[in-house]
Amino acid sequence: MSRPREGGPVVLGAGGWGSALAVTLAQTHPAVTLWARREALADELRRIRLNAAYLPGVALPSQVNVTSDLAAAVAEADFAFAVVPSVGMADLLSALPTSLGLVLCAKGLAPGGQRLSELAAERGFRQVAVLSGPNHAEEVGLGLPAATVIASRDEGFAHRVQQALMTPSLRVYTSRDVAGVELGGVLKNVVAVAAGLGDGLALGDNARASVITRGLREMARYLGAQGAQADTVYGLSGLGDLVATATSRHSRNRAAGEAIARGQAPERGGQVVEGLRTARFLAEWAEQHDFDLPIVQAVAAVSEGRLSPQDALRNLMQRQPRAEG
Ligand SMILES: NC(=O)c1ccc[n+]([C@@H]2O[C@H](COP(=O)([O-])OP(=O)(O)OC[C@H]3O[C@@H](n4cnc5c(N)ncnc54)[C@H](O)[C@@H]3O)[C@@H](O)[C@H]2O)c1
Numbered sequence: 001m002s003r004p005r006e007g008g009p010v011v012l013g014a015g016g017w018g019s020a021l022a023v024t025l026a027q028t029h030p031a032v033t034l035w036a037r038r039e040a041l042a043d044e045l046r047r048i049r050l051n052a053a054y055l056p057g058v059a060l061p062s063q064v065n066v067t068s069d070l071a072a073a074v075a076e077a078d079f080a081f082a083v084v085p086s087v088g089m090a091d092l093l094s095a096l097p098t099s100l101g102l103v104l105c106a107k108g109l110a111p112g113g114q115r116l117s118e119l120a121a122e123r124g125f126r127q128v129a130v131l132s133g134p135n136h137a138e139e140v141g142l143g144l145p146a147a148t149v150i151a152s153r154d155e156g157f158a159h160r161v162q163q164a165l166m167t168p169s170l171r172v173y174t175s176r177d178v179a180g181v182e183l184g185g186v187l188k189n190v191v192a193v194a195a196g197l198g199d200g201l202a203l204g205d206n207a208r209a210s211v212i213t214r215g216l217r218e219m220a221r222y223l224g225a226q227g228a229q230a231d232t233v234y235g236l237s238g239l240g241d242l243v244a245t246a247t248s249r250h251s252r253n254r255a256a257g258e259a260i261a262r263g264q265a266p267e268r269g270g271q272v273v274e275g276l277r278t279a280r281f282l283a284e285w286a287e288q289h290d291f292d293l294p295i296v297q298a299v300a301a302v303s304e305g306r307l308s309p310q311d312a313l314r315n316l317m318q319r320q321p322r323a324e325g
């Protein structure tokens, strides 16, 4: 049972996903705190009750209290949803008390390629969970039905977060496989960029399905190498999120691949594209460990300008013939 607390749940990060989570939590809590790093954004959210830059079309209910004062936001909290892009997570953690329970919601890696949950544990946080699943903010924010997973080694903590986040439109499962759930969300972004590259080259539905399926196989091998449970990749945080991201008009990662293939800039409207940065970390790791991650390595090479999308496609198609597996 989530402990009823003064002030209610706390969401740190007022981008698209943080805003959608705050709106979701407001369905079942009388008060929700949403922290924005920039006072200008906090002020705008308080005034117009709309996150026009990051989640247009979703109204912020009156229960959502927006602040740019981080210390005040977490002062009475026993746990908080950390929803800043992975590149900013280390800085955010430095500013938080280690007694705070953390629900890590970013789908990327820390500088150096470390998992965010490992970074949090290294920094001394004792209650850590990761949230991941097929959850486009644009749909969750509108209350469209979705499912997600909260993973923690601390089962009691996972159940508290599950109870806090469950609504009639968001079904929350728990898992103990932190590495598996976390890495599913991290890797699916890279495969979604690859699917977008195919879309940008107008390769068709067969090509997209092939990228998704071979990408899933690549995810399974990498997760296995990192000690994740074998079946987690076929759950919501793996296959589920991969399908949602690689096929969605909402996905920034898929759109980034499409833009690159068309010779355009990959970022849109200052929104975070985690897959490009992740591809570089993973390709470096694959190189160091002589580990075959062909789709990830192709995405890294294309995004760094070392290979054209057409050459990357040719290389993938002309790999040594082999058995499926
Ligand atoms: N948007 C989605 O549908 C969705 C769903 C699930 C998970 N995620 C993940 O959540 C994370 C955040 O994504 P988003 O879509 O909310 O981002 P976004 O692109 O919508 O917005 C990013 C927000 O973070 C702020 N920000 C940037 N750097 C920061 C820092 N160092 N400290 C504090 N705030 C900072 C920006 O000002 C902005 O408000 C990403 O890792 C993403 O993969 C996103």
Ligand SMILES: O=P(O)(O)OC[C@H](O)CO
Pocket (backbone or CB within 6 Å): 107, 133, 134, 135, 136, 137, 189, 192, 241, 244, 245, 250, 251, 252, 253, 254, 272, 273, 274
């Ligand atoms: O828009 P994307 O590509 O960052 O994906 C958003 C979410 O991770 C989908 O679950």
